[in-house]
Amino acid sequence: MPSIHRRNFFVGGAYAGPPGSRVMHGQMHVEMLTPDLVTHRYPLVLICGKAQTATGWMTTPDGRQGWAEWFAEHGWRVCVVDQPARGRSAWQPEWNGAVKPLPVPLVENLFTAPEDGGSYPQAQLHTRWPGGKHKGHAGDPVFDQFYASQVASLDNPESERLMQAAGAALLDEIGPAILLTHSQGGLFGWLMADARPGKVMAIMAVEPGGPPYQDDLYKSGADRISGLTTEPLTYDPPVSVASPLQFEQQAEPDAPELARCWLQKGTPRRLVNLANVPVLVLTAEASYHAMFDHCTARYLSQAGVSVQFIRLQDVGITGNGHMLMLEENSLDIAAFLDAWLSGHMTEE
Numbered sequence: 001m002p003s004i005h006r007r008n009f010f011v012g013g014a015y016a017g018p019p020g021s022r023v024m025h026g027q028m029h030v031e032m033l034t035p036d037l038v039t040h041r042y043p044l045v046l047i048c049g050k051a052q053t054a055t056g057w058m059t060t061p062d063g064r065q066g067w068a069e070w071f072a073e074h075g076w077r078v079c080v081v082d083q084p085a086r087g088r089s090a091w092q093p094e095w096n097g098a099v100k101p102l103p104v105p106l107v108e109n110l111f112t113a114p115e116d117g118g119s120y121p122q123a124q125l126h127t128r129w130p131g132g133k134h135k136g137h138a139g140d141p142v143f144d145q146f147y148a149s150q151v152a153s154l155d156n157p158e159s160e161r162l163m164q165a166a167g168a169a170l171l172d173e174i175g176p177a178i179l180l181t182h183s184q185g186g187l188f189g190w191l192m193a194d195a196r197p198g199k200v201m202a203i204m205a206v207e208p209g210g211p212p213y214q215d216d217l218y219k220s221g222a223d224r225i226s227g228l229t230t231e232p233l234t235y236d237p238p239v240s241v242a243s244p245l246q247f248e249q250q251a252e253p254d255a256p257e258l259a260r261c262w263l264q265k266g267t268p269r270r271l272v273n274l275a276n277v278p279v280l281v282l283t284a285e286a287s288y289h290a291m292f293d294h295c296t297a298r299y300l301s302q303a304g305v306s307v308q309f310i311r312l313q314d315v316g317i318t319g320n321g322h323m324l325m326l327e328e329n330s331l332d333i334a335a336f337l338d339a340w341l342s343g344h345m346t347e348e
Helices: 067-073 104-112 121-125 141-148 158-174 185-195 293-302 330-344
Strands: 004-011 014-016 023-025 028-035 044-047 078-082 177-183 200-208 247-249 262-264 279-283 307-311
Touching: 004 067, 004 158, 028 067, 028 158, 044 067, 044 158, 044 185, 067 078, 067 330, 078 158, 104 141, 158 177, 158 185, 177 185, 185 200, 200 293, 200 330, 262 293, 279 293, 279 330, 293 307
Parallel strands: 044 078, 044 177, 177 200, 200 279, 279 307
Antiparallel strands: 004 028, 014 023, 028 078, 247 262
16 A cells, blocks of 8 residues: 655635734645655545535545545545634634534435435435444444534535635645535535636536525525525626526426426526536435436536536446445445546646
């Protein structure tokens, strides 16, 4: 096994407050893993979703190898980040706002045991969460380890503002990189690419936050008035108060088990800073995202982005839910992502 060298550092952040009581807020902790033999030109930046920290990339709750070390062993420099105001990145309540935890029933129903009570059609296909007789539920040792890792976190749009700034600072520090995002972290991938054109070489969006514009299913917060995000993205023609984006929803879904997609109304504007970024949107068979991730891919395509949408079951990987990087076959999915990059990136 190759040796892996670790470097821990912070990017971004600013001092605030009156003289004598200033604090720093908005900074982001980064852990970089560098193997002895680096075989890929660009580093990978792994960005987690809501309530998660970098620990979810480092190991699984039942003690198996996580994606960060797996990718490092396969020749990648890997950066795992704790979003500002989360994990090893300090939360300053006066400047960052309130944080909220995810309650146990929500975690069980959406992340670990949807087959036992999930409210979406694909839930019964879920088989891959590790554990014993009561797997996926409080009281099972694997679930308890997972839930112990959950942290209270900020809602959007505050998290988007902080993460776009910190993510841009990270790209300024490490240079061009590939983003591997998950869930809420998917929002930050679009914002980072928009803030630093030419420094994001590809985005692998694993079940990215969505669907575009409005969540009619779970009513998950503020409308994404920029389509993919709440915070502004760069469109051509430009968006303004006098000329906002307009959206329209499908009259009927593509299939009964799918959501109706929101798209731009009329002649679509282009996401110019994402136009040259290869994008993968990857969705698991048994996740609640299986209902709507195709809408994110469709929105990207309509806005001029080169995007490939793949459902894991179509490449022979079945039974996964939303926390697929922690499930029994997690390294099979990592290997698929590694192969996708090999087919879509040049190393010159």
